[in-house]
Amino acid sequence: MTEQILSEAEYDAITQAAAQWCMRLHEPDCSDAERLAFQQWHDADPVHAFEYAAMCEIWEVADHLPASALTQPPAPARPAPRRTWQRYGVAAAITLCALPLAAYSGWELGWLPSSYERFEAGDSLRTVVLADGSQVELNLGSALVYSNYKDQRRVTLKKGEAFFKVSHDSEHPFVVKAASGQVKVTGTQFNVWMYQDQVRVTLLQGSVLVSSNTAQPGEGFRLEPGMQANYKAGDYAPQINQTYSNDSSLAWRNGKLVLDNLALSDALPLINRYLDLPAQVADSHTGQIRVGGIYNTRDIKSLLSSLPKVLPVYLTRNRDGNPVINSLPQFPPKS
Template structure:
């Protein structure tokens, strides 16, 4: 685009294009040619990329909208849109028209408040529109949407500590991975790395489910309990935490590794690294590591591993550091 000031019609055309590409790229029949065409459109002007990112946030809001009833009729001769595509279209329209937005709020379809937060180089404290406080760990991201019948957070990546404003008639739900944490008012921590999720409850109670597609509200946690789940789990694994639990050390900028195997430690270390550490084999993963580290200085931990453990480092074809165990010396005869 060469003009410094766009007309309303030109701006609307870019918004419409962004909505089109958002829907096409999420469609199962999107082709490689279409994806290349989208990349050309996106890279043609910074405003294109900006509008597309804004449309992705609307898409996230649509995640919480209800699915249409099976009786919805789709005209013959046109590809059937998914429920989420209908929801996104509804969001775009309703957010643009105040009256429709008001109606969408009263029907429980649309939020009256939407917030997006990220923390990159520093821990970040934010306050949600309902008064709840959230502390975001490094490299973390979440969104919040306030609906008439509930408050919805999506933890997109990383880790967050929640202090939820008590409101039994307005449940607070956190989506993390394939699961969900449901509360009314409490203090708890949620950590997510790849397909792993861990929930630590400090105060109050929460219901944790490992898969939102399964019936029921999940398993209840009480104070000093934690739940773990990952992709494909039928239900979370529940365990007790103890006074020396270090799960919240990140709030003080620390990572505590309490005699963990490298297999257990790497997910905690990798969330702070630009290039995640890899294990050469399962045997290397059994080597144990401990210590207290500054989360902003974990690159130095990587380089110091060969000094503290019987390992050496190599690089794979993607440039990731790989931990290899030192060969065992044969016994002397």
């Protein structure tokens, strides 16, 4: 984002506009003309784009609010400090414009966070410390949002993979939302990998509760150290497995991707996490071909291009430009 020197009034005007556009674009009767006007406003200044992106994330955070909060009259409560809300992506604006509740009242009811932070890792690994003191290691191309609520600390893994060392607080659980499920802890060490709607949770220390569908009743399935849970969208319950001493789930922390004699269909989600254009297999027969090896996570494109050198496959591209892995035709030996 281009650095600009804005007065407080100018910044407030932009954040208010971003909040109003965010609300309007979510309305079903938003017209094409309004959408065009928004695009012109959005593209007019990088600050507009930055604040609108922040506002959309605040909108997602507020999306869990009970329906009654959208119609309840304003509570006569003291508002949260202005500077605190501005620091975290103008949550005050979304509170005042989208919800008829003061920010302080929303915090007291456990509906709105007191702080909000976004972290992202690009082409290198990144370690961050959250406001509660928890430490998070982010894999390449990963992003998450941290929000502090009165009754819980909440992380939403937007994409990628993260390793968590959670500060213990039995009165303030730590919840990681990933795809359709979540991981709930009070203090522990664990890894969460996500690709599209697939999630894998690996526990190192402590214990966690894993839910594959937060819409289902119950707190989830408990993992103990050395256990792993896998789920995807639509699963009623996660699949629980035991991990072993040679488990390679955390090799990414050393910049490595380890494929331990996996079928291509199972290896591709691990590979595609690092590719701009995900690869596909041409058919189920190709998906059964097995691949192994240790690869540099910063150079996964080379892994893909090297497959024809080590496997009976060749590469093509589909109409969208995605790489397609095809198996070489097998002919019976001549008699």
